[in-house]
Amino acid sequence: MASSSNTLFCFLALSIIALGANGQLSSTFYSTTCPNLQTIVRSAMARAVAQEARMGASILRLFFHDCFVNGCDGSILLDDTSTFTGEKNAGPNANSVRGFNVIDTIKSQVEASCPAKVSCADILALAARDGVNLLGGPTWTVLLGRRDAKTASQSAANNNLPGPSSSLQTLITMFGNKGLTAKDMTALSGAHTIGQARCTTFRSHIYSDTNINAAFAATRKQTCPQSGGDNNLAPIDVQTPTRFDNAYYQNLVGQRGLFHSDQELFNGGSQDSLVSTYSTSASTFISDFVNAMVKMGNISPLTGTNGEIRLNCRKIN
Ligand code: HEM
Known part of the structure; x- marks a missing residue:
């Protein structure tokens, strides 16, 4: 009896650790499926920021604009197609948000190391953290396990992002x-x-x-x-x-x-x-x-079987 309740306790404790404090995201989400993830993101961001310091800022903003529009789900990374109008060309983003190529580079390196495991939304969350840190700011533990949206919304981008004349x-x-x-x-x-x-x-x-x-x-x-x-x-x-x-x-x-x-x-x-x-x-x-x-990174993530792990951050699978 004692040992089965111990087992149950251990199981519950591990589940809580695996799911993370908010019951969804977790710092160890990829520790078995992509153990080198954080090293790959960090080195790629270090190269990008060494080439152009502003890139640390641009990626941070990309993350903000992702999270505020239907949650941190990588939706901002989707390209428009003939049948689909996404967020990139919404008012607050057009001719303004940047850094997509850096995310593409990181994604292809992550795919080479751990195919079809890591979401674009999580790559963006890690890259934003590293951009801040590489420019002399803090570092912190990024909770992971977000999945990628299969859709994006130009109108949500137009309606949810504050503008420079806001009160x-x-x-x-x-x-x-x-x-x-x-x-x-x-x-x-x-x-x-x-x-x-x-x-x-x-x-x-x-x-x-x-x-x-x-x-x-x-x-x-x-x-x-x-x-x-x-x-x-x-x-x-x-x-x-x-x-x-x-x-x-x-x-x-x-x-x-x-x-x-x-x-x-x-x-x-x-x-x-x-x-x-x-x-x-x-x-x-x-x-x-x-x-x-x-x-901010916890805003409405897609988890579990919702969304997908996009193979190319610019398009749905
Ligand atoms: C409080 C409401 C906010 C407003 C009204 C706002 C507005 C803006 C505007 C108008 C720009 C310049 C865009 C351009 O010239 O194309 C900008 C740049 C930027 N914003 Fe915000 N922003 C806000 C909050 C945030 C937040 C919460 C973050 C991130 C946590 C952020 C990160 C940045 C960064 C890093 C840049 C520079 C990007 C670059 O150099 O590429 N902003 N913001």
């Missing part, structure tokens, strides 16, 4: 719709400590808003004219654009946020004190960011 209330609501708190939203926005943005996304902020440092606005206007130059790039973090640090929040406190939406986090509203805290405590920011990244 604080809109940002809080849109993150709330995904089960993320205002604090998660403010911490995740710290991702804007890396990467670049096109003039068209911040023109109205630098020309029309008044809650912006005048010298900063003048600098940005030099390469972002009032008309034309829509695709001219500027660093989102004016201080250290390829370093994952808390400078983004220092910028906000100094009214050097690049987007209207960024500066909304420090404009006399509910997030001001958290922004101030992050601006002086990198460690508080980092621990809240990691916590929020894990939460």
